[in-house]
Amino acid sequence: MIPSTICVAGLGVSGRAAARSLLRDGHHVVVVEARDGDRQRAAAAELAGLGAEVRFGAELPSEASLVVTSPGWRPDQPLLVAAAAKGVEVIGEVELAWRRRPEGAAPWLALTGTNGKTTAVRMLTAMLRAAGHDAVAVGNVGTPIVEAVEQPYDVLAVELSSFQLHWSSSLAPRAAAVLNVADDHLDWHGSMEEYARVKGRIYQRAGTIVCNADDPWSTRLAAPYAGQGSGAAPVTGFTLRVPARGQVGVVEDLLVDRAFVADPDGGAEELATLADVRPFAPHNVANALAAAALARAYGVPAAAVRQGLLDYVPDPHRIAHVARVEKVDYVDDSKATNPHAASASLAAYPSIVWVAGGLLKGAEVDDLVRRAAARLRGAVLLGADRARIREALARHASNVPVVEVEGQDTGVMDRVVTEAARLASPGDTVLLAPAGASLDMFADYGARGEAFARAVHRLASGSPR
Structure with missing residues (x-):
């Protein structure tokens, strides 16, 4: 049961969606926003027009008996600390959506992971639609879940971040997957163990559990649930190897199912x-297998799995080929915002000039550099934490030439691409796989990828900035 006076913390996408939904149900909604700017003021005016009370600051409203927080708000934020001290429950928009879903609402097929979430959830949505289901991708991508549960969809493909899972306690998806777990957001969660524990919450009440048999953390998180699920394969693994009983995997050039048969x-x-997986790379095959396992858990036929992969349109900045200039390929994987994602990207090419740098968010890069060293022909580094990558290269790939590009001005990426072209030889791939977040220099990873692509096109045309 949802109390009548509710505090919504944050005016982001999920906060606005939660506030609108609660207002439609007649609740008294007090929205609190810590930042004061033009965008926040515009959002506040919209919600005030719908009947919400909006306050700027970080103080818990005294009358609030429930807090719905934006996923990015850390537990040590003063309003959330005050709520905990008073015994006021704090949930997220995802948990709110689960509690508010009507009787007979669409089941959830949910997934999380350090990398590949959006790719896998869009593949899953395409498979469901190919099978004739009215499905939509929601959560950390696409439509806010609190809005989607009010619509008559057949099934929801749900992408969940660790932040969203932290503020969720009662989700019970029809099937759930953890794609992989690697160092990321340690500055938010405090430790790798806590980050992994939160990811594992997706399994707690899942009907069918899907784990990555090639990923130690994913299998470890699924292990306590073995034998507790429902259906023919309560715990289903996916693997890039030949699948065992109860797994989906790869046999020669085929994706095959030995679980839902x-x-x-x-x-x-x-x-x-394998040719149906686009863009082709080992980690994308793993994403396709995870999506297939979730789809099969919902009863999607094999033909629709294949058709869904053919229908899937990759999102930008995910190992996207930009151009070939003087027999050198330039690839934009700006979405590789942590070392695990960058490692998967680097593994897809044999001879690389690596463009890397940004905000590492507490993650280590030594393992990444050690694994990639044999493939590297050069490295061009930019961004706030480039020195840490340079030091790892000195330790594990001392023969690789390294160029650091300083500055945060708009011309940085042109200098980066120019230096990468100088280091590259015919047959090499200049790969933007930063291993760090973009916010030290760019609005987001998309802006970083677009800057890289523009610089490559200028290089190809021979035009100066």
């Missing part, structure tokens, strides 16, 4: 081919 001991079903 009549005879998992003696039989398997072809789902798709």
